[in-house]
Amino acid sequence: MAKLARLDDIVSLCKRRGFIYQSSEIYGGLASCYDYGPLGAELKRNVRNAWWKHVVQMREDVVGLDCSILMHPMVWKASGHADKFADLVTVCKKCGTRSRVDHLQDSKPSNAPVPAEPQQSQDLSGKVCPACGAVGQFGQPMAFKLMFETQMGANVDDTMTLFLRPETAQGIFANFRNVLDSTRIKVPFGIAQIGKSFRNEVTTKAFIFRTREFEQAELEFFCKPGTDESWFEHWKQQRFNWYLEYGIKKENLRFREHEKDELAHYAKACVDVEYKFPFGSGDWQELEGIANRTDYDLRQHQRGIRTMNDWYENKGDLTKIALRQESEDYLKGPLAYFDEETRERYVPYVIEPSAGIDRSTLAFLVDAYDEEQVNNEQRNLLRFHPALAPVKAGVFPLVKKDGMPEIAMNIYNDLKKYFTVFYDEKAAVGRRYRRQDEAGTPYCITVDGQSREDNTVTVRERDSMEQTRVHIDQVKTYLREKLDL
RNA sequence: GCGGGCGUAGCUCAGUGGUAGAGCGUCACGUUGCCAACGUGAAUGUCGUGAGUUCAAGUCUCAUCGCCCGCUCCA
Known part of the structure; x- marks a missing residue:
């Protein structure tokens, strides 16, 4: 019977044997950043390769991509990250609970029509704390920059502010047309990518589980509207089985369907693959999210392209521009698809399995960890799947x-x-x-x-x-x- | 960001104001013929960092950095 691993055991083994070290340790460490040592680098690369093998290599309907981390700022305007990733958060003075301002409910149900765009009102006097129920006891809302910013251009007087990508997916959407034009692939097909992403998380968590710099393995699978639900099921099963195949114990893995009200703004459906990590309250934690992103992203980028003149006129200030409305014949836009067989035009729906490489690596480590008694001596071992073994x-x-x-x-x-x-x-x-x-x-x-x-x-x-x-x-x-x- | 806990050798930890320690691990030599053997010897510390109190600080105070737990969020 395998021993239940404690996170502390894993952390110290990782340090001792050269799997994972804290970043910049000689300078006291840097919060939420970790380095992979000699064994860890091999393990992580094997995890990446195992993903790529099953999602790309062994499929005739998926191709790979490797985008730059820095992209045009308008990408993030169109995707919604530039706006949605700037949440306002406030703290309840009574119980100390932190809440997102846009999640707060009014104390009295109002009959006023719901505004089309949620207003970022600073007036919180009528809002209720979801934790303790206190009304109007909130502190000044704090703004968070959830995307990392950096500057492009060596001349300090002439630089452009760029964002480190918060997800690899947008690089795929931005290259949708390129891939269509430079390969002979046809819908339904997928584009896969593994790479670093960056999010200025409010809080980090548990070793390499939630870090501000992390590695994603994402697939955007483009399909005809109406076929999206069966592709969603297909990828759900594919991805779940992948974890099992590489050694995750069945009893430590499960699906969790998202409730309608917790779906991201772009998603029609979402299911998480969760692993029972040995930290926190022993709770299940997300390894991978599989979402039905619909045609949202491709259509948003068609709006983004139409907004470029505004961007120039406002000297690149994203806060001063709004995305232009969609063209009436958006089905003929640059990111729409023409199906030669059926002579139909449509914007493909997208099924997105999005996995955390670091999280998977941690899960494989935790799940492989075992201690057993041999001749009255303790034997520590990692029962890695051979393909993952460093x-x-x-x-x-x-x-x-x-x-x-x-x-x-x-x-x-x-x-x-x-x-x-x-x-x-x-x-x-x-x-x-x-x-x-x-x-x-x-x-x-x-x-x-x-x-x-x-x-x-x-x-x-x-x-x-x-x-x-x-x-x-x-x-x-x-x-x-x-x-x- | 708030609340709680913690930080001493590579790892696990002892050390409550008076010379920085143990076990494991590592290295060398000898021995050793299949599961963390043994013998001998060796290396290894800005006691997380910086100030302060004191004749004297790993130990007391303050600040700071980092880790873990909770709130919250997410791949």
């Missing part, structure tokens, strides 16, 4: 003499061309096995006295600790099969 095999001479190191080194030099392998001849072999267990290495190959006589070695398996004798010439093939690589 090191695929350790190669050891049983002892450091009698020609064993030479044979082992030859095996290592051969294997390293195909797998990430690690050579070790220090200390007793049992200790070396345990060291590899803690790094999650699935196999260890040991050269012993018999190896010189019959050219065989032992292959020891991480999870069962069982050993098999394999001919040296067969080691590579044996690992290939076992690792499924």
Whole structure:
């Protein structure tokens, strides 16, 4: 029975073995930023590759993309981030609870028609605290810049303010036309991208779970309106199964459907894939969101393109411009699609599975962590899926003499061309096995006295600790099969 | 941002005003023939950072940075 991991155990293992360090640690650390060490860099890259393999490589209807992090500021005007990502927040003086101003309810139900645009009124005297029920006990609303800003242009007198992207998705929408024009792909199809995004979160959380700089793996899958609901189901299942396939235990994974009132402004439906992380109140936490973004984004960008003159005239001040209304024949716009077979024009609907690479990596770490008693000693190990394991095999001479190191080194030099392998001849072999267990290495190959006589070695398996004798010439093939690589 | 807890060796931690420690880990040599063996030896600390109180601060005070828990939000 696997032991329940505590987050503290994971954090200290990560530091000790070189998976994850705090950023800028020698300077006291930088809040919410973390670095991946030698083993962590391998693990994270394997997580990325596993995602790419299933979402892009193994599908004929998805292509990849790798956009710049810096994009034209109008992208964020059109997407809604420039406005929606500037929430006003206030604190209840009575109970100290923090609330978003636009989420507060009036104390008396008003019969006045709901304004089309939610006004950013500073008058909170009639608002109710959702936590304690106090009316009008709010402090001065605080503004938050949820997007990171930076400047482009070396000349300080002539710079343009840009945003670090808060999601990778907009780069995909912005390249929708390019991909259509430069490939022969047709709807339904998807564009996938893995990359860094940045959000100035009000609060960060739990190690690498919520950081302000994070890595996303996003797919925007474009489909014909009316087929969106079945594609939504398709990707829901695909993505859930992906986590299971790479070793997440079934009992720690679930779906959570979003309620209508918690849906983002662009979404028609959204479901989260949640993992039972060992922090907080032991609550389920989101690994990935799968949303039906409808045709919102592509249509917004068509409005954005139409607004460019206003942008120039206002010298790039996003706060002074409003997106122009959609053209009446928006179905002929640059981001609309013409289906040659049915002779129909439409703006595709988008199904978006959006996964957090850092979160997945943490989940795989937590789920793989195990402690067990062996001969009255504790054995710590990471039961990684072989594809995710940072090191695929350790190669050891049983002892450091009698020609064993030479044979082992030859095996290592051969294997390293195909797998990430690690050579070790220090200390007793049992200790070396345990060291590899803690790094999650699935196999260890040991050269012993018999190896010189019959050219065989032992292959020891991480999870069962069982050993098999394999001919040296067969080691590579044996690992290939076992690792499924 | 608010409230609570915490910060001493790579990791886990002891140290309540008087010479900075232990276990594990790491390294070297010897030994060792399959699961964290043993022996000998070694390296490793701005006691998170900065001020203050004191003859004397890891220890007391203040500030600051960072981590964990809660509020809130999200990939």
